[in-house]
Amino acid sequence: MSYKVSVVIEKDEYGYYAYCPDLPGCQTQADDLNEVVGNIKEAIALYLETIEI
Helix, strand or coil: CCCCCCCEEEEECCEEEEECCCCCCCEEEECCHHHHHHHHHHHHHHHHHHHCC
């Protein structure tokens, strides 16, 4: 099954922070952009696994 969700990525002095506004609590952080993108993909997949019936 395929899903589309919005992801917000922000950069600050500590690295990158990513979250999905449509999935409460689905968030992650990392030192670089590639890492945070991979982390948020994994977080989304795990989140969706918990709500599937």
